[in-house]
Amino acid sequence: MLGLFVPVLSELVEMMYQFENDYIFDNSKAQTFLNENATDYKEGIRETLK
Numbered sequence: 001m002l003g004l005f006v007p008v009l010s011e012l013v014e015m016m017y018q019f020e021n022d023y024i025f026d027n028s029k030a031q032t033f034l035n036e037n038a039t040d041y042k043e044g045i046r047e048t049l050k
Contacts, residue, residue: 027038039047 031037
């Protein structure tokens with residue numbers, strides 16, 4: 001009911017799945033297609049901060 005007066009709250013119900021479920025990232029298809037490995041987090045951060 002409050003969503004009728006506060007538009008942001010009406011969208012909250014639709015977006016709740018983002019907070020209720022874990023995100024699972026899988027790059028295996030891209031890795032196979034591109035024949036390359038993903039960049040390690042530490043290396044990626046190091047390169048970004050250069």
